[in-house]
Amino acid sequence: MTQPDNSDEELLALARQGEDEAFGDFVRRHTATVHRWMVRAVGGDDADDMTQEVFVKAYRGLGRFRGDAPPRAWLAAIADNAVKNRYRSRSRFRRVFAGSSDTDPAREPEAPGAGPEDEARTGESRRVVAEALKLLPADFRMPVVLRDIEEWSYEEIAVSLGLPVGTVKSRIARGRGQLKEILAPLLSGRLP
Amino acid sequence: MTDTPHPARSSEFLSRLYDGELAPADREAFATHRAACDECRQAADAFAAALAAFRASPTAPPAADLSARILRKIRAQSPSRRPFGVMFGIDVRWAGVVIAALLVVLISTPLVLRRPDAMAVRPLAIPARILDGPATAKAPSTEVRAAGKTDAAPRAAAPAPAPALASKEEAPAAILAEAPQKPAAREAPADEEKRRYAPAPQAAAQAAPSAARRMTAEPSGGEAASSGATAAEVAERAVRLSVRAFDGEGPAPAVVSHPPDARLAGLRGLEFVLTVEAQGRVRAVQASAGNGFLADTPRSASDAAGVGDVLKELRFAPGDRSRRLLVRVE
Numbered sequence: 001m002t003q004p005d006n007s008d009e010e011l012l013a014l015a016r017q018g019e020d021e022a023f024g025d026f027v028r029r030h031t032a033t034v035h036r037w038m039v040r041a042v043g044g045d046d047a048d049d050m051t052q053e054v055f056v057k058a059y060r061g062l063g064r065f066r067g068d069a070p071p072r073a074w075l076a077a078i079a080d081n082a083v084k085n086r087y088r089s090r091s092r093f094r095r096v097f098a099g100s101s102d103t104d105p106a107r108e109p110e111a112p113g114a115g116p117e118d119e120a121r122t123g124e125s126r127r128v129v130a131e132a133l134k135l136l137p138a139d140f141r142m143p144v145v146l147r148d149i150e151e152w153s154y155e156e157i158a159v160s161l162g163l164p165v166g167t168v169k170s171r172i173a174r175g176r177g178q179l180k181e182i183l184a185p186l187l188s189g190r191l192p
Numbered sequence: 193m194t195d196t197p198h199p200a201r202s203s204e205f206l207s208r209l210y211d212g213e214l215a216p217a218d219r220e221a222f223a224t225h226r227a228a229c230d231e232c233r234q235a236a237d238a239f240a241a242a243l244a245a246f247r248a249s250p251t252a253p254p255a256a257d258l259s260a261r262i263l264r265k266i267r268a269q270s271p272s273r274r275p276f277g278v279m280f281g282i283d284v285r286w287a288g289v290v291i292a293a294l295l296v297v298l299i300s301t302p303l304v305l306r307r308p309d310a311m312a313v314r315p316l317a318i319p320a321r322i323l324d325g326p327a328t329a330k331a332p333s334t335e336v337r338a339a340g341k342t343d344a345a346p347r348a349a350a351p352a353p354a355p356a357l358a359s360k361e362e363a364p365a366a367i368l369a370e371a372p373q374k375p376a377a378r379e380a381p382a383d384e385e386k387r388r389y390a391p392a393p394q395a396a397a398q399a400a401p402s403a404a405r406r407m408t409a410e411p412s413g414g415e416a417a418s419s420g421a422t423a424a425e426v427a428e429r430a431v432r433l434s435v436r437a438f439d440g441e442g443p444a445p446a447v448v449s450h451p452p453d454a455r456l457a458g459l460r461g462l463e464f465v466l467t468v469e470a471q472g473r474v475r476a477v478q479a480s481a482g483n484g485f486l487a488d489t490p491r492s493a494s495d496a497a498g499v500g501d502v503l504k505e506l507r508f509a510p511g512d513r514s515r516r517l518l519v520r521v522e
Contacts, residue, residue, distance in 0.1 A: 020267075023266075024259075024263050027259050027262050027263055027266075028259040031254055031258050031259040031262065032253060032254055035251075035253075035254035035258065036251050039251040039252070040249075040251065044251070044252060047254075048254065048255065048258060048261075051254065051258065051262070052258075052261065052262045052265055055262045055266065056262070056265060056266055056269060059266050129245045129246055129248075129249040132246075133246065144246075148243055148246060148247055149246075149247065169204075169207070170204070172207060173203045173204045173206075173207035173208075174203055174204075176203060176206070176207050176210070176239065176242070176243060177203025177206065177207070177239075178203075179242050179243070179246060180203075180206075180235075180238050180239045180242040180243075182242075183238075183241075183242040183245060183246070184238040184241075184242060187238070187241050187242060187245055
């Protein structure tokens, strides 16, 4: 039986024992957080689907959760893989069925019909910022989101994603650098 | 601080600056440089502005029913799958182990209980002495005659009270070799033997009790009836084992040891086909119908155990192959 003050670890332990309601509580507790990550990482249009995918994978992977990292770090790792897999598979689809010459499998195609500059000129700079992140390589998205949105420490991110701290720092620095290159032309003189 | 003239060209440098991870000396050096370098100043400002915009960008909250939709999808995708296979409060991993253990017990218990040596009450060893040993091994046909209270196996342990033996006829246990008696008549062609012995294990288990039953149902059969002796006399008389090769592979090997007469007496007048391993151990015993063919009357499993078990205690001289022998108890 779950209690309102059950910790995440307790909920997952109960879920592993077959308490579906415990996993339901865990989902309700973290839906907003994962959705927030996904809005930043893949955009608002796909955020719901990706949030759903993260929790489905978490449910299927309950047996692999050993409790050596906080549950939210475990969720972040699942989210990171989901983001990377999504754009990897999309790129493969484009190459096979559309003959795309896209050489960067991690890059999301730009919005059709309107470049970021056009959007910025129409005063939608905030939306453009969110869209700009979609141009980042998938490997950089969750690290940047966890660092600059969720304000996790580098060590927390490293544990969550199973990467060395130095690798995490490097990815975040490169992601930030690319973000600056994308946003600088849009934000010059009219930051939100 | 980086050695390049414009450190702000490096994302790594700007990231460390933004996170406040630069050493104080490097930070002061960059502040000095930045005041005089438009490129680095603009790069650092753009970096900070981009991250600030990124952090401040709004995100719409999830739909109120997103959690419910997620849970519905989980249930829909795995309706019968519970985490870790937990069903009805039982972890099926352990349930599987328990079921496997139960199956092993259920399967193995009858096998263990049906083993004759697990059920049979072993008689006390009866002292015996064999006068002729392996010297008779080359005889094509071998007869074993044992006194009523003999056990050839523990030769070395034969007790002192055993009387001194003056001749083979006086021996309480004796093995007599005879010349072969029409071995060809007893030896069927190879294919005929295969047909006859194909169901060896089951046939052995079924054939033996028939012989046992026949022995008790026909009190007038065998030597006892023909000689008109009483049952007590029959039991006391020495048991003779007539051993003939039944496989056309040459003369029968010698009997090295045999069970006591008291246990063999009940088999008088019966014939058995023995499958003997190269090492001399009896692997299978099949009751013969008395004419060289296997008895084929269905018998109960309980009858099968005792008869075959006694003859399995026979030991023959080792050879270079397994043998089939026809053994008649007289």
